[in-house]
Amino acid sequence: MVDLVKIRKKAKKGKEEARSDVIPSESEGPGREAAPSAPETSQIAPPPEPQVPGSARDDMPTSSKLDRFKEQAGKRREAEAGKIAEEETAPESQLELLTFVIAREQYAVDIERIVEIVTPRPLTRIPNADASVVGIISLRGTIVTLVDVRKKLGHPPAGEDTADTRIVVIDQRNEMIGFVVDRVLRVVKTGAETIEPPPVVHSTELDESIRGVFRVSDALTILLDLDKLLDSRALAASTA
Numbered sequence: 001m002v003d004l005v006k007i008r009k010k011a012k013k014g015k016e017e018a019r020s021d022v023i024p025s026e027s028e029g030p031g032r033e034a035a036p037s038a039p040e041t042s043q044i045a046p047p048p049e050p051q052v053p054g055s056a057r058d059d060m061p062t063s064s065k066l067d068r069f070k071e072q073a074g075k076r077r078e079a080e081a082g083k084i085a086e087e088e089t090a091p092e093s094q095l096e097l098l099t100f101v102i103a104r105e106q107y108a109v110d111i112e113r114i115v116e117i118v119t120p121r122p123l124t125r126i127p128n129a130d131a132s133v134v135g136i137i138s139l140r141g142t143i144v145t146l147v148d149v150r151k152k153l154g155h156p157p158a159g160e161d162t163a164d165t166r167i168v169v170i171d172q173r174n175e176m177i178g179f180v181v182d183r184v185l186r187v188v189k190t191g192a193e194t195i196e197p198p199p200v201v202h203s204t205e206l207d208e209s210i211r212g213v214f215r216v217s218d219a220l221t222i223l224l225d226l227d228k229l230l231d232s233r234a235l236a237a238s239t240a
Contacts, residue, residue, distance in 0.1 A: 093192045099185040099221055100168065103155035106221045108214075109168075111187055113226055115176065116169045120161045137167070137178065144169055144176040149229060152209065158182070172230050179230075188216050195223060 097108040098117075116139070123135040123146060134146040146167070150158060158165075164183040169176055195212040209229040213222055 100181040101183045149179045
């Protein structure tokens with residue numbers, strides 16, 4: 001025969017044990033969750049050290065950056081000063097010259113004085129003109145006086161014009177002056193320090209119209225002084 005009383009007591013006891021697993025203990029208090037278990041010590045990351053303004057660690061990188069900035073700024077200032085000085089001195093020491101040929105000799109003049117380079121054109125001779133004046137030509141309505149520099153430079157008279165013959169027109173004290181060259185070469189740049197005095201065998205050979213000599217592509221080039229070369233009295237004396 002089944003004992004119903006024992007079965008009921010056992011069932012009641014099982015329900016009470018099940019409820020005790022769900023309801024928290026009094027120490028935890030109502031509505032409180034159980035405290036999580038503490039993590040292992042090896043898994044806890046150390047808190048970052050606070051950066052204190054003015055500390056040694058904060059000052060070190062700032063100081064090094066400041067030193068590098070001062071050093072670079074000083075170098076930049078020196079480089080800029082050197083560049084400015086170079087730009088200021090370069091135009092004075094640099095010469096820009098037009099090179100040409102007369103009687104197989106290579107000459108050069110300052111390009112700043114040159115107005116134009118033109119091909120030969122009809123020449124009008126002037127009666128009773130100075131012996132240094134070959135004649136006059138018209139250049140777009142402007143009268144250009146053509147002078148003879150070949151004899152001044154010690155060369156024989158020119159022959160017939162060729163395809164390379166040119167007239168170099170310069171501004172001589174607000175007057176247009178031209179002279180004939182056998183061939184125009186090119187414009188060159190050279191330093192003033194490369195100009196050497198012309199070699200003179202005897203004092204009578206000294207020509208004031210020659211400023212000096214220099215080399216262009218291993219060719220000796222004579223630098224002329226236009227003011228002295230085109231001086232009317234010097235030209236008249238040389239062509240007399």
